[in-house]
Amino acid sequence: MAVNASVEYDYPPLPSYTLTPRPPLLAPIPDNVLALILPIVAYWGLSMVYHLIDIYDLFPQYRLHTPAEVLKRNKVSRWDVVRDVILQQVIQTLAGMSVSYFDVEYIGREEYDIAVWARRLRFAQKAIPRLLAVFGVDALGLSRSLSQNGHAILAGVLAGGQYPGVTRSFVLDSGIEAVVPAFTSWELSMASFIYWCFIPAVQFTVGVFIVDTWQYFLHRAMHLNRWLYVTFHSRHHRLYVPYAFGALYNHPVEGFLLDTAGAGIAFLATRMTNRQSMWFFTCSTIKTVDDHCGYAFPWDPLQHFTHNNAAYHDIHHQSWGIKTNFSQPFFTFWDRLFNTQWEGDVKLRYERSREAAQKKLDQDASSAAASSSEENSYEGPVMSTDAPADSNARARLRRKTVTLSPHVDGLKGVNHGVTSSVLQA
Ligand SMILES: [Zn+2]
Numbered sequence: 001m002a003v004n005a006s007v008e009y010d011y012p013p014l015p016s017y018t019l020t021p022r023p024p025l026l027a028p029i030p031d032n033v034l035a036l037i038l039p040i041v042a043y044w045g046l047s048m049v050y051h052l053i054d055i056y057d058l059f060p061q062y063r064l065h066t067p068a069e070v071l072k073r074n075k076v077s078r079w080d081v082v083r084d085v086i087l088q089q090v091i092q093t094l095a096g097m098s099v100s101y102f103d104v105e106y107i108g109r110e111e112y113d114i115a116v117w118a119r120r121l122r123f124a125q126k127a128i129p130r131l132l133a134v135f136g137v138d139a140l141g142l143s144r145s146l147s148q149n150g151h152a153i154l155a156g157v158l159a160g161g162q163y164p165g166v167t168r169s170f171v172l173d174s175g176i177e178a179v180v181p182a183f184t185s186w187e188l189s190m191a192s193f194i195y196w197c198f199i200p201a202v203q204f205t206v207g208v209f210i211v212d213t214w215q216y217f218l219h220r221a222m223h224l225n226r227w228l229y230v231t232f233h234s235r236h237h238r239l240y241v242p243y244a245f246g247a248l249y250n251h252p253v254e255g256f257l258l259d260t261a262g263a264g265i266a267f268l269a270t271r272m273t274n275r276q277s278m279w280f281f282t283c284s285t286i287k288t289v290d291d292h293c294g295y296a297f298p299w300d301p302l303q304h305f306t307h308n309n310a311a312y313h314d315i316h317h318q319s320w321g322i323k324t325n326f327s328q329p330f331f332t333f334w335d336r337l338f339n340t341q342w343e344g345d346v347k348l349r350y351e352r353s354r355e356a357a358q359k360k361l362d363q364d365a366s367s368a369a370a371s372s373s374e375e376n377s378y379e380g381p382v383m384s385t386d387a388p389a390d391s392n393a394r395a396r397l398r399r400k401t402v403t404l405s406p407h408v409d410g411l412k413g414v415n416h417g418v419t420s421s422v423l424q425a
């Protein structure tokens with residue numbers, strides 16, 4: 001027979017629990033390894049979508065730069081970019097695995113942890129009568145009248161977390177079954193919300209703040225210190241016209257310090273689980289790719305979620321804006337706080353770069369055409385057996401001219417409307 005043990009228990013007792021290793025989300029890949037693989041998949045998946053948009057020129061009206069600029073202004077080939085990004089991702093994966101590979105996560109404590117939060121809520125309610133007394137409200141009197149009118153839960157809250165009717169049976173350590181205080185359904189619902197939603201949201205937000213802070217100060221230092229800039233960061237700035245998969249094009253040391261260490265510190269400091277870190281690392285990666293995509297899409301939610309978007313970061317990649325807009329990848333508050341945000345209109349500056357690149361491309365096309373016609377006039381002697389080396393060189397040039405011309409015409413034909421509204425930072 002159950003005995004009334006509510007005298008011994010001021011608070012509802014906490015449930016016992018048994019820990020078991022958490023099964024992997026995608027067996028046989030351990031969750032901590034999956035957390036390192038998913039951002040790489042997201043990086044290349046999203047980059048390929050942008051790359052296709054780029055090469056087929058599907059949305060010329062939203063481009064930040066023309067294809068002529070992509071060809072003429074960047075100081076590094078796309079293949080070199082791919083190679084260095086893969087190198088950074090390999091380093092990132094090895095570093096991540098060395099930190100977390102042998103960590104095992106356990107499950108089974110969730111109900112206990114939710115009950116701990118429910119207890120904290122019960123404890124916090126104790127302050128309500130005293131708090132209301134400050135405003136002249138008789139909480140206990142109000143509670144009694146509410147109780148008489150059938151509002152038991154509200155009466156319990158006003159009385160400072162007193163719910164005499166809310167009990168359950170519980171087996172004590174002595175083996176005797178007892179009636180003990182229980183949590184109300186609202187306390188358990190709120191505790192579940194805190195445990196499953198609020199705490200992860202706080203962890204995610206703090207993680208974002210840590211990454212933004214880490215990246216702002218390190219990135220700014222890379223620009224203030226000449227040695228750091230020349231040795232490491234100048235590599236990322238070979239891209240004057242950023243594109244999606246150039247987002248992580250860095251010197252390997254910078255890639256490790258800025259991206260890998262920043263995300264790793266945020267993960268460790270906020271005590272995220274591996275499942276949470278899958279979201280966090282993947283979201284950070286997607287945001288970084290989006291900031292380098294080279295397009296200001298009106299329908300891309302990531303570009304409107306904060307002021308930090310592709311148009312904002314693109315200014316930092318220009319020679320005239322390189323000492324501004326250091327903030328990345330999520331928010332711009334550090335730039336605003338330290339007055340390093342680009343101010344003013346950028347339309348004319350973009351216009352000038354666009355025209356200069358087009359001019360260079362036109363000059364290349366006309367000199368290639370001139371060489372081709374000159375070559376044609378020398379067709380006879382070149383093909384003679386006297387000069388086989390010359391013959392090969394001219395044949396190579398002829399092939400190059402043939403492939404370049406249609407592309408150049410294509411670039412001239414499309415109207416790449418980089419609108420002023422898009423470029424207002
Ligand atoms: Zn920079």
Ligand SMILES: [Zn+2]
Nearest residue numbers: 236242292313
């Ligand atoms: Zn960049």
